[in-house]
Amino acid sequence: MYGIIGKMIATPGSRAKLIDILMLGTRDMPGCKLYAIAADSADEDGIWITEFWDSEESHKASLELPAVQKAIAVGKPFIAGFGVRHIVSPVGGIGVD
Numbered sequence: 546m547y548g549i550i551g552k553m554i555a556t557p558g559s560r561a562k563l564i565d566i567l568m569l570g571t572r573d574m575p576g577c578k579l580y581a582i583a584a585d586s587a588d589e590d591g592i593w594i595t596e597f598w599d600s601e602e603s604h605k606a607s608l609e610l611p612a613v614q615k616a617i618a619v620g621k622p623f624i625a626g627f628g629v630r631h632i633v634s635p636v637g638g639i640g641v642d
Contacts, residue, residue: 546599546635552566552628553592554586559623560590564622567594570616576603578641590625596633 555563564582571580578597585591598604601633607613 547598547604548633548635549596550633551594551630554625555590555592556623556625557597558588563620563623566616566620570612574607597641617625
């Protein structure tokens with residue numbers, strides 16, 4: 546498996562809007578085992594995204610999906626930047642195959 550855990554930073558006051566955009570644009574992605582979006586409790590503009598994929602190739606292919614492309618285009622004005630990003634090798638857990 547292939548995983549990414551990263552922080553996205555919304556423009557001030559737009560975190561809820563950006564989360565909504567991410568939620569709609571990431572529903573049906575082949576090879577995706579987990580796509581979890583969480584509001585950072587210590588940073589009012591912070592969003593943590595945890596992704597688990599069956600392979601790195603599936604993740605790369607997802608970036609070309611029409612719904613994902615639309616979410617990127619619609620969400621871009623609400624993204625102020627990115628924080629840390631870690632590539633991980635998921636080994637299992639509740640909700641993970």
